[in-house]
Amino acid sequence: MLVLAIDTATKIGSVALYDDKIGVIGELNIYVKINHSAVIMSMIDNLFKMTKLTINDVDRIAITVGPGSFTGIRIGVAVAKGLCYGTEKSIVGINELDLLANNIEGFQGEIVSLIDARKERVYYSIYEKNSELKRVSDYKDGEIRELLENLKGKTPIFCGDGAIAYESIIKEILGEDAKIVTRANSIPRAVIAGQLSITRTEDNLYTLEPFYVNKSQAEREREERLSKNC
Template identity: 30%
Template sequence: MKLLGMDTTGNTLSAAVSEDGRLLAEIYLDTGKKHSSTLMLAVDGALRAADCTAGDMDAFAVACGPGSFTGIRIGTATCAAMAHGAGKPAVAVNTLDALIENAGKEKRTVCAVMDARRGEVYTMAKCGGESIVRECAVPLVTLLTELLPKGPVVFVGDAAERFQNEIMENRPDSLFLPQQFALQRASSVCAVAERLYRQGELLGYDELEPHYLRESQAERLRKR
């Protein structure tokens, strides 16, 4: 089974091709350029490096959120278009799940934290595949002092980098992944997507939707 995965939910961007759990190729960019101008270049590069075409894929996977609202829209729209063009299903992967996948077979609690602005983080924590903290948007201090269990926790995500000092102040036994695994990666999107594919969690191209977790600023202002 071949999958094309992509992640545009943060400042980084990546596209990857995997086959039966083996990573064939991955393009990872952290250049600051707009995702709208670099995503298809990354997708094309990953396909070429894997000696594949879009038509060879069994499914197309995307990190559908939470994360950057604009980035999420770019990724889901691109994934839907490619799935439609190839006549293949799409797989929606939660960004936080994919970040936790970066930790591999880590047996301790792994907590994904993304900067959600306004003093909050998007977060989720698991240990051995079991949910410890369900997906939510909360103040970082609440996560550190109330939601996470005692003992060492492995942190991953942009908020783990940005707020490392605050995390260490509250939890001195915290652990952090190396830089190359600290942020979103399409290879992890592929890994999660393969499990979802085998569980039958497939979508039509027109069923793929962004997962924002909370309302955008525009929506909040409109309600006011």
């Protein structure tokens, strides 16, 4: 099975082609300064050109559905669905926090995936890795300091751009020996989504939606305005 994987949930735009027998066929990762809509289709086109493959060779499309950037997630899901319409390709949504946790190799123990939600807030989930990786918490959002207070006495490894953004806070609360994945290894890679999608049941193309965890700031402000007018 050949999978085209797309990840636009953070500032890193990532596309990859993954084959269940060969492994990684090709992968492109780029820091997006403005908007994923300006680069994602060019990245996919270039990936196909460099690998001498086309969308017709693809069996499945894997797309990260969030949490992360509200705009980025919407763009990625729309692109993935657009590529599936009329091509009869199956689609699988992958959670961004799962992707980050699965990117860690050579570590046994507790893993905390963190995505920066700004202003010292994060999207997060907690995992245990022994012979296999298992998620042991819900997907949540909250204050980084509150999360860290609940992790005192434990020795997890932190990954994701939230771990990089709040490294100083992590070490302030848990100590200088707190384990944080390096900046390079905290990059979300679409190829991991492709690999995970191989064993997942396909999603319904028409009902697959972004996974935000919480409401956008615009939605919260709108609800506040409506409540005041009631």
